[in-house]
Amino acid sequence: MTKNILKHLAIIMDGNGRWAAERGLSRTKGHEKGAETIRAITTCCAKHPTVETTTFYAFSTENWKRPKFEVEFLMKLLNRYLQKELETYQSHNIRFQAIGDIEAFSKPLQDRIRNTEELTKYNTSLTQVLALNYGGRAEITSTVNTLIAQGRTTITEDDISQGLQTPYTDIDLLIRTSGEERISNFLLWQLSYSELYFTPTLWPDFTSKELKKIIENFEQRTRRFGGVK
Numbered sequence: 586m587t588k589n590i591l592k593h594l595a596i597i598m599d600g601n602g603r604w605a606a607e608r609g610l611s612r613t614k615g616h617e618k619g620a621e622t623i624r625a626i627t628t629c630c631a632k633h634p635t636v637e638t639t640t641f642y643a644f645s646t647e648n649w650k651r652p653k654f655e656v657e658f659l660m661k662l663l664n665r666y667l668q669k670e671l672e673t674y675q676s677h678n679i680r681f682q683a684i685g686d687i688e689a690f691s692k693p694l695q696d697r698i699r700n701t702e703e704l705t706k707y708n709t710s711l712t713q714v715l716a717l718n719y720g721g722r723a724e725i726t727s728t729v730n731t732l733i734a735q736g737r738t739t740i741t742e743d744d745i746s747q748g749l750q751t752p753y754t755d756i757d758l759l760i761r762t763s764g765e766e767r768i769s770n771f772l773l774w775q776l777s778y779s780e781l782y783f784t785p786t787l788w789p790d791f792t793s794k795e796l797k798k799i800i801e802n803f804e805q806r807t808r809r810f811g812g813v814k
Contacts, residue, residue: 588804588805589757589780589803589804589805589806589808590635590757590804591633591635591636591757591758591800591803591804592635592636592637592638592757593636593637593638593639593640593755593756593757593758594630594636594638594639594640594756594757594758594760595639595640595641595642595756595758595759595760595771595772595775595776595779596626596639596640596641596642596759596760596761596762597642597759597760597761597762597768597769597771598619598622598623598641598642598643598762598788598791599761599762599763599765599787599788600615600762600763600764600786600787600788600789600790601615601616601618601619601787601788601789602615603615603763603787604618604619604787604788604789604790605618607787612655613655613658613662615789616658616659616662617662618789619788619789620662620666621789622788622789622790622791623641623643623666624670624673625792625793626639626791626793626796627639627673627677627679627711627713628673628677628679629793629796629797630711630713630796631677631678631679631710631711632677632710633800636711637711637712638711638712638713638714639711639712639713639714640684640714640715640716640751640756640772641713641714641715641716642716642719642769642771643663643715643716643717644659644663644685644716644717644718644719645716645718645719645720645769645770645771646685646686646718646719646720646723646770647720647769647770648718649718660690660691660694663694663717664693664694664697667681667697667698667701668697670701671701671704671705674701674704674705674708674713675704675705675708677710677711678708678709678710678711679705679708679710679711679712679713680705680706680707680708680709680711680712680713681701681702681705681712681713681715682702682712682713682714682715683698683702683714683715683716683717684714684715684716684717684719684724684750684751685716685717685718685719685720685724685750686718686719686723687717687718689718690717690718698717714751716771716772719771720770721768721770721771721772721773721774722770722773724749724750724751724773724774725745725749725773725774728745728748728749728750729745731748732744732745732748745774746774749774749775751772751775755775755776755777755778755779756772756775756776756779757779757780757803758779758780758781758782758799758800758803759771759772759776759779759780759781759782760782760783760784760796760799761781761782761783761784762784762786762787762788762791763784763785763786763787763788764783764784764785765783766783778808780803780806780808782799782802782803784799
């Protein structure tokens with residue numbers, strides 16, 4: 586049997602708060618540990634022979650409902666993360682890109698995001714995408730409205746696919762950590778025929794070793810794409 590080739594991996598990083606609560610720590614400590622896990626998984630993917638893009642669900646459009654202090658901490662953590670990770674991106678030849686409505690963020694954070702994109706745009710070993718203030722429904726709605734504004738009276742699937750913020754390949758594999766089994770408004774269009782893997786491991790405890798086992802599982806699955814094999 587021919588093995589599946591993993592090119593685009595998407596991850597819903599879930600469980601930071603529970604990881605912290607189990608240790609009697611504040612939720613912010615869970616987010617800090619989770620940021621370290623992003624680095625480890627990204628560098629692992631950069632070394633993988635077939636993975637081209639890894640998209641992480643970092644901050645959803647619904648996350649604004651969290652306590653104000655936690656949202657403010659996440660914004661500061663993101664800024665620090667990008668500042669610190671620039672060296673990692675460059676040393677591992679990783680391109681950084683953001684998707685979502687970053688206009689809702691502070692001007693300094695927007696500048697940090699765009700500057701990091703610019704400084705890494707020629708890196709080629711991997712594209713790390715962070716979904717920031719992102720929602721799948723919002724992305725599709727925005728794309729359709731843009732096409733209508735362009736005067737389109739008939740819209741095809743290809744039109745939408747090419748107009749999305751994430752015009753990469755469709756997602757081959759989606760992993761969600763922490764035992765939850767939901768897509769949570771993430772990459773709804775791109776996940777149409779993705780393989781899904783739900784692990785009980787909390788995100789801060791997720792390791793490159795577990796990722797490699799999941800990829801091996803993906804490589805052996807039968808993918809039909811609506812047909813029969």
